[in-house]
Amino acid sequence: MSQWMTLFQKEVLEMWRNFKWIWVPLTFILLGVSEPLTSYYLPQIMKSVGGLPEGAIFEIPKPTAGAVLASGLSQYSTIGALVIVLGTMGIIAGERKSGVAAMILVKPVSYFSFITSKWAGSLLLVWISLFIGYISTWYYTGQLFDWVPIGEFFQSFVLYGLWLTVILTVTVFFSAALLSPGMAGFISLALALIISILSGALSNLLEWSPSQLTSYAGVLLTGGELPSDTMPAILIALLLIVILLWLSVFLFKKKELAA
Template sequence: MKQWLTLLQKEILEMWRNFKWIWVPITFILLGVQKPLSDYYMPQILDSIGGLPKGAVIKIPTPSAAEVLIQSLGEYTSLGVLIIVLTTMGLIAAERKSGVAAMILVKPVSYKSFVTAKWAGSLLLMWFSFFIGYLVTWYYTGLLFDWIQIGDFFQSFFFYGLWLTVILSIAVFFSASLLTPGVAGFISLAVVIVLSIISSSLSKWLEWSPALLTDYANKMIMSGEISEYLLPASLVAVACIILLLISSIFIFRKKELAA
């Protein structure tokens, strides 16, 4: 356990040196607040642009607080996913390519500790950034529109975060499987996009898909209803995370021993 904590501290310190603990949370905040701010100030923005015929009036229906919050969360499942993959794709692949991984593993460091410590460090960064960003989004939505119940905030935060954890685990898996970070990132994004499209298109048959966790969380925000498939989808997500971690360790160990 002491060895694992040392490796985790190394990952956290390295992310500080790379300023990830600064720019990733800031990016998540910017992703989240742009929607409530743009929706609220849209009439003023249109007026400042000008170019409309004299006397023309544009009536923009005011969205509900739930709609604004859901649209803001959509930014985390699009651009936010890209940020997660970009910050994770070289987690193991880059160190394998540079030889740093081989140097660390020469010491009495287990493959399991090496992979899981890197995964846990990225997980802490992702959950912290998402929480800060989503909290600021929730605050501005309440300030400018209406307040969403704090219970709905935390529940939606957890289930969105669970799906983002699956995405992060996919990126770690391909980072452990491939030597080139760019290829690992591209394949990770492709897998996430295909999984999301298939789950949305075949939602009647894939109710337990982790990719539908965001839909169930949105439904909770809009109507307060909890889908009967929310718990099964969450359990499948946890199972996928565990399976991806085990597979990452196995493949990484196999490739390092073969090198």
């Protein structure tokens, strides 16, 4: 355990040196505050842009607080996912390419500790960044519209965090399986996009897909209740994370021993 903690602390420190602890949370904060501010000032923005005939009345119905918060959360499924993939696609492939991984593994370091400590360090960054960004969305939504119950806030936060954890784990898997960080990032983004599109288009057939967690969070915020398929989707997401982590260790060890 002490070996794992040492590697974990090294990973956290490395992210400080790479300024990930600054730019990733800042990006999530900007994403978080943009939606409630844009929704609130949209009528003034449209009015200032102009282009309407004289005397025309342009009215935009005021959205509910839940709808604003759900719309803000959707930013993390797109831009947030891109930030996660770009920030972690070289987490293993990059160190293998530079020779750092070989230097570390020469010592009595287990492959399991090497992979999982990197995953855990990135996971900590993702969840903290998401929390900071999302609580910014919640605060500004409350100030400008209405306050969403704190219970719904935390439930939707966990659902989105779990989906982003799946994306992170997929990226770690391809980073361990491939030598190119760029290819690992491209495949991870493409796979996340394909799963999201298929889950949206075939929602009646893929109710238990982990990507549906984002939709279920939106349903909770706008309707006040979680769909019945939420728990199966959570369990499948957790199972997928465990399987991908195991495969990451297995493939990385196989490639390193063959090298």
